[in-house]
Amino acid sequence: MWIEIAHFSTIIALLLALLQVAAPLVGVGLQRPVWIRVGRQAAFVIAALLTLATVGLTLSFLHHDFSVKYVAEHASRSLPIFYLVTALWGGHEGSLLFWAWLLALFTAIAVWWHWSTHGRTIPWILAILGVVNSGFLVLVLFLSSPFERLLQPPFDGRDLNPLLQDPGMVFHPPFLYMGYVGFAIPFAFAMAALINGRISDEWILATRRWTLFSWAMLSTGIIFGAYWAYYELGWGGYWAWDPVENASFMPWLIGTAFLHSVMVQERRRMFKIWNLFLIITTFALSLLGTFLVRSGVLSSVHAFASDPGRGVYILMFMAVVLIFSFGLLVFRSDRLRTEVRLESPFSMEAAFLFNNLFLVIAGVTVLLGTLYPLAVETLGNSKVTVGAPYYNKVFIPIMLGTLLLMGVGPLLAWRGADGARLFERLKKPLAAGLAGLVACIFLGVNHPYGVATVGLLLFVIFSHLTDVWGGVARRRTNTGESLPAAVFGLLIRNKRRYGGFMVHFGVLMMAAGFVGSGLFQEEKNLILAQGDSVVIGRWRLTFEKLIEVKGSNWNAQEGIIQVDGPGVKMTMHPQKRVYENHAMPTTEAAIFSGLREDLYIVLGDAVTENTWAFRIYRNPLVSWIWSGSMVMAMGVFFALMQGRRLGKKTV
């Protein structure tokens, strides 16, 4: 019964979404505010209805209602209750409903929040978000429905894919989607500004928090995905440059570029067209990300072509969004000319320009590697893949370049610093960076990228610290505060700037982790009999025995391994699990996470009667990636606490 309620409320929501598009437009056309109010109420009701729909589908899962096709395909009686709830986004159909629901919620919040402050843009925002949501609801209702019933309900469902029965995978999609959907709000503001021709900086100021929030969610979502891959897939890595991963990484790259370049528009009124271009691209890539993953096109163009309804609709939807938004941008471009010119190559603006250049090229790199194989397959008859080596070759230099800019950034001034002063400020960070380089070479790090990374990391840390220290010193001479009070006061006064610094520190930690694990990973394939010992790096491993274990819906073979490391003695338990309802085994790696390196043990098959295959990795600095991402998220939330900045302009 619940599924019919869910289905019915989604149908009403679609009708109301159309009203949400039409009513505000009528209101603007006839100068009748009451119609705009109708649009607003529609947005609120849609949010409520789609909440009901989501709850309805979730209840169908909880009631084990296997007459619902989607439930039968993604759950079973033995599935734990936690995964029953989260199976909602375990497949295409449910994820699309979830997407639409989030968009409805965000629309309602945006309208409620900006209603009185942005009265003139609200009608357009309602209409644009209404169009996007109608697009999604049509997809949910007609082409990819989670509400379909089965005429002969099976006794038990097909169960959720065991690989998805993991906390990392549970949180990955919702965060990712919050990021994707969140970018719809700045996109809508940008479009509204283009349509009503009031293209000042208003849309950027109004959406600063939305952008930061979406960016943080997207980053967290991507990290959850990497974490899941690391803990669940058992191949010792966390990022495979798989098209599914790339799909979420592209909007992140362009979104990051946008996040930086809006500051230039705020302070110097430059980059106006560029910022609009970036936000449109970010949102378009968010849509592309959803669709690439959720349309089946990635598994194979041929499989996709055999069920073209959904795919053709998706392509048309994207085409409409792209043509409309870029068309509008071109149409209005004459109003976006700016008289302000970039004057100096050693200015903040120029640093941001290069930052954008690097990030956009990174985005193009990923786009090329992701879409080229699809294009080849569609146009020709051959199939081609672009492997990880391509991305690694391109990304390490780009990352190092970005780090260099990150270090130079805080030392530069808007409009350009004069040479002597810049050199004065550069001295300490530069010395720290060089010291790092020398130390590395002494310590025997022989990989040039490794050495360069350490040097750059120190350079960036010291450039940021020099900046904070300068601020603290000025504050102390002005106010006579104590040192802790001055530090605290400085950070609190400009949460946005120093939140950004915190994000940078998080990125540095992550960069250390990427380079450490990427360049210095050690892998060993071994065959061990019970009682065998082996020394790997700083670790001594003893394979004690193999036992059988039973979980709530799985059975496993578990290796018991005694590990002796520097200062630690422990037992690790790599498993090979077989889930009920599934013939295929899955690997549960045993992982010890340390500050210096992770020890990562994978249990393989039996080789002879009492010897087993093992794959063991030493992954240096991986835990820095996870902790760095937390620092990054904290930085964003610190920056979010700052309200609208009072206009300090350097025109």
Add this chain to the structure above:
Amino acid sequence: MPTNRRSFLILTLVVVCGALGTLVWTSFTGSLVYFRTPTEIQEQAATTKSGQKIRIGGMVQEGSLVKEPGTLKIRFIVTDGKSQLPVRYDGMTPDLFREGQGVIVEGPWQPNQDFVATSILAKHSEDYIPVEMTQEGIARSKESMLRTLK
């Protein structure tokens, strides 16, 4: 002076763009790995350069998997229903790797000898098979897998 600085900026921009563009392009063209079925690779054996990295996809033929006792070395045959390709591999196989399942092997192409895989990717069909599924269902699932491999 300002025009001088400006031209310096534009010059830097062009140089950086050019360098990055070259980097992307050369890495890209050097990293393309073509995917072939056993039939295709046998047809194109003459034109495929020796040592070129390729991927070959198909099913692991039933009954063809041989393990060398006491080591991780295996031999098996990849088939697409028409042609067969013998493959050798040394290492742990993915969870989903088994006879009758889809597989993609990657490695350098050497004409007239067994294909030595450097990595194995196992693939299972999108409509994956629960334990007690009917023969008909298994057949359909295999068919859909072969289609996606193509």
